[in-house]
Amino acid sequence: MSDSPAGVVDLLGVLAYAELTAFLRLADDAATLAPTLTDRAALSGVAAAEYAHFRLLRDRLSWLGVDPEQAMEPFVASLDDWHAQTRPGNWLEALVKAYVGTGIAGDFYREAARRVDPDTRKLVNEVLAEEVRSEFVVERVRAALAENPRLTGKLALWARRMVGEALSQGHRLAAARPDLALLLVSTAPAADAAFADEEDQDGRDAAADLVEIGRLFARLTEQHGRRMAALGLVPGP
Structure with a gap:
């Protein structure tokens, strides 16, 4: 039995399943949508x-005394539903999803990781590093838009739809997993929030929590705008 706070286990569990599904979806997109062998x-x-990141998270859960499958299971339906709703129809849609969709999910997990123990926070930030993915996607999407600017509107609409689905799933996830939601809205110091006394957690005002969640999703939307600008899908700042 793990002595780790439930919110930490939830964070590692949802992130582990997110990385596992990212691996599976990207591998499938590479095999079925990539136009060249180089792109594949x-x-x-x-x-x-992504699979290497999944293994790190899986091993961390095991080290904590948690069954990785049990930790991931509460998030399977939500993440599978998001992927079903955002299945790319072509190569460029797959790239935008890999950068924009995965990026806003990563922002969500980073927000939660600000309020967990330092070791967990370090691991989460490590597995969410996106330099390689962003460089790969931005280069190819910008080149495609330079060649055919008419694609801009379609890809921007696709990205907005995808993020709308992600934010909707995030709201439902926060409502269903209160310990994870507490990490997102807690005003306690980052290093201590995950270990706050249960009495303090129970005493939080529900209305204030909803306000904090609203602010959280506003920050996620702002980060999304920066990624869209990097791709050339909206004007930069």
Whole structure:
């Protein structure tokens, strides 16, 4: 039995399943949508990195005395539903999803990781590093838009739809997993919030929590705007 706070286990569990599904989806996109062997190899490399991240999270859960499958199971339906609602129809849609969709999910987990113990926070930030993915996607999407600017509107609409689905799923997830939601809205110091006394947690005002969740999703939307600008899908700041 793990002595780790439930919110920490939830965070590692949802992130582990997110990385596992990212690996599976990216590998499938590489095999079925990549227009060249070079692109197939490059996206396969990104997929392999996601699987390596999954293994780190799985091993961390095991080290904590938690069954990784049990930790991931509460999030399977939600994440599978998001992927079903945002299945790309072509190569460029797959790239935008890999950068924009995965990026806003990563922002969500980073917000939660601000309020957990330092070791967990370090691991979460490590597995969410997106430099390789962003460089790969931005280069190819910008080149495609330079060649055919008419694609801009369609890809921007696709990205907005995808993020709308992600935010909707995030709201439902926060409502269903109160310990994870507490990490997102707690005003306690980052290093101590995950270990706050149960009495203090129970005493939080529900209305204030909803306000904090609203602010959280506003920050996620702002980060999304920066990624859209990096891709050339909206004007930069």
